[in-house]
Amino acid sequence: MKQVKMSDVAKKAGVSLSTVSQYMNCRYEYMSGETREKIKSVMEELNYVPNSIARSLATAKTKTIGVVVGNITGYFTSSVVRGVEDYCKKNGFSIIIYNTDHDIELEQKSINILKMLRVDGILIVPSGKNNEMINQESSSGMPIVQMYMEYDDLNISTVISNYRESAYDATEYFINLGHKNIAIITQEYENTRSRYDRILGYKDALINNGLSFNEDLIHIWDVSPDMNLLFEKISKNKNLPTAIFVMHSAITINLLKHFKLKNINIPEDFSIIGFDEIPNADLMKTPITVVKQPTYEIGQKSAELILEKINNKNEVENKKIVIPCQLKIRESCKKYNKIKS
Structure with a gap:
C-alpha cells in the first residue's frame, strides 16, 4: 500500500503544503475553522499518519514532554500526572513517563534517555540527589520544571503548594x-x-x-x-x-x-x-x-510552565508558582479538655 504523504493531504484538501504543516503544528490562528475541519476530514479519510521523526528533525521539536516521578501508582502523583497529560494533550503535546522508584541511578538514566528521545522539556519530581546534573541540563538549554518537591540548590522553575x-x-x-x-x-x-x-x-x-x-x-x-x-x-x-x-x-x-x-x-x-x-x-x-x-492543578500549572519555557526559550526566566492548599475537616480531631493520665 502506498504511504500517504502530507502533499497528498494538501492536494485533496485544496490547500497549500504549508497550510497543512501549520495545522500539524497546531498553529490554528493562521487558518479559518472551515479549513481546519477540511484538513482534519481529509487526514481521517486518507488515514494519514504524520511522520513524527521527520517532523522533529525539520522543526527541532518532538512535541513531547518527559515526566520523571518516583512512583506513578501513588494517588497523589497519578493525579498530578493526569493534570500534566490533559494540559499537554490539549496543546498538541504527548508525554513520556519514567518511574524511578526513588532510585538515584534510575533518575539519572531517565533524564539521559529522555534527552536521547529528544523531548522538548522535562517535568520532574526530583530526589534531591542529582541536583547538580539537573542544573547542568537546565543551563545547557533543556527546559526543566520541578513539581511539588523543592530544593534550594536547584536553579529551575518550580510549581509547589503553600x-x-x-x-x-x-x-x-x-x-x-x-x-x-x-x-x-x-x-x-x-x-x-x-x-x-x-x-x-x-x-x-x-x-x-x-x-x-x-x-x-x-x-x-x-x-x-x-x-x-x-x-x-x-x-x-x-x-x-x-x-x-x-x-x-x-x-x-x-x-x-x-x-x-x-x-x-x-x-x-x-x-x-x-x-x-x-x-x-x-x-x-x-x-x-x-x-x-491541589494535585490536578499542580499538574496543569507545571505543564503550562514547561510549554511556556519551550515556546519562549530565551525569554522565560525561572519562576516559582505557589498554589494554596485546603484544610479539609472531617472527624479525626476532637477538643482536648483534660490532661491524659
Missing part, C-alpha cells in the same frame, strides 16, 4: 481545639525545602499561639512499613502528644494500619491530621482530616 502556610493552619486548628502537645511524623527534611517549610509552619503556629517548640515531638519516618518502633518512641515521650500531624500520606496510611492493629482509637486516643488526601477517606470508620493539595 506548605508553610498550610502547615500553620493545620497546627493552629489543633491548638484551637485545646491541644498543646502536638507531635509530627515526617520524612527526613533538613535538605528538602518543601518538607522543611511544613516544619516551619508548624513551629510558627506554636510560637504565635504562645506555645513552645519542642524538637522531641518531631519524629522521622524512614519509609519502613513497620510503625512499631516509631510509635513506641512517641508513646514513651515525656510530653505524650494528644494530637499527631502526619506530613505525608504514605505515613498516614501506615499509622492508621498500626492504630487498627493496636486498637488505638481516633480521635478518642489521638487526634490526627494528615498532609495530602487519602483515597476513599470518607469511607473510613473515622474519616481523616487532611491538608489537601
Whole structure:
C-alpha cells in the first residue's frame, strides 16, 4: 500500500503544503475553522499518519514532554500526572513517563534517555540527589520544571503548594481545639525545602499561639512499613502528644494500619491530621482530616510552565508558582479538655 504523504493531504484538501504543516503544528490562528475541519476530514479519510521523526528533525521539536516521578501508582502523583497529560494533550503535546522508584541511578538514566528521545522539556519530581546534573541540563538549554518537591540548590522553575502556610493552619486548628502537645511524623527534611517549610509552619503556629517548640515531638519516618518502633518512641515521650500531624500520606496510611492493629482509637486516643488526601477517606470508620493539595492543578500549572519555557526559550526566566492548599475537616480531631493520665 502506498504511504500517504502530507502533499497528498494538501492536494485533496485544496490547500497549500504549508497550510497543512501549520495545522500539524497546531498553529490554528493562521487558518479559518472551515479549513481546519477540511484538513482534519481529509487526514481521517486518507488515514494519514504524520511522520513524527521527520517532523522533529525539520522543526527541532518532538512535541513531547518527559515526566520523571518516583512512583506513578501513588494517588497523589497519578493525579498530578493526569493534570500534566490533559494540559499537554490539549496543546498538541504527548508525554513520556519514567518511574524511578526513588532510585538515584534510575533518575539519572531517565533524564539521559529522555534527552536521547529528544523531548522538548522535562517535568520532574526530583530526589534531591542529582541536583547538580539537573542544573547542568537546565543551563545547557533543556527546559526543566520541578513539581511539588523543592530544593534550594536547584536553579529551575518550580510549581509547589503553600506548605508553610498550610502547615500553620493545620497546627493552629489543633491548638484551637485545646491541644498543646502536638507531635509530627515526617520524612527526613533538613535538605528538602518543601518538607522543611511544613516544619516551619508548624513551629510558627506554636510560637504565635504562645506555645513552645519542642524538637522531641518531631519524629522521622524512614519509609519502613513497620510503625512499631516509631510509635513506641512517641508513646514513651515525656510530653505524650494528644494530637499527631502526619506530613505525608504514605505515613498516614501506615499509622492508621498500626492504630487498627493496636486498637488505638481516633480521635478518642489521638487526634490526627494528615498532609495530602487519602483515597476513599470518607469511607473510613473515622474519616481523616487532611491538608489537601491541589494535585490536578499542580499538574496543569507545571505543564503550562514547561510549554511556556519551550515556546519562549530565551525569554522565560525561572519562576516559582505557589498554589494554596485546603484544610479539609472531617472527624479525626476532637477538643482536648483534660490532661491524659
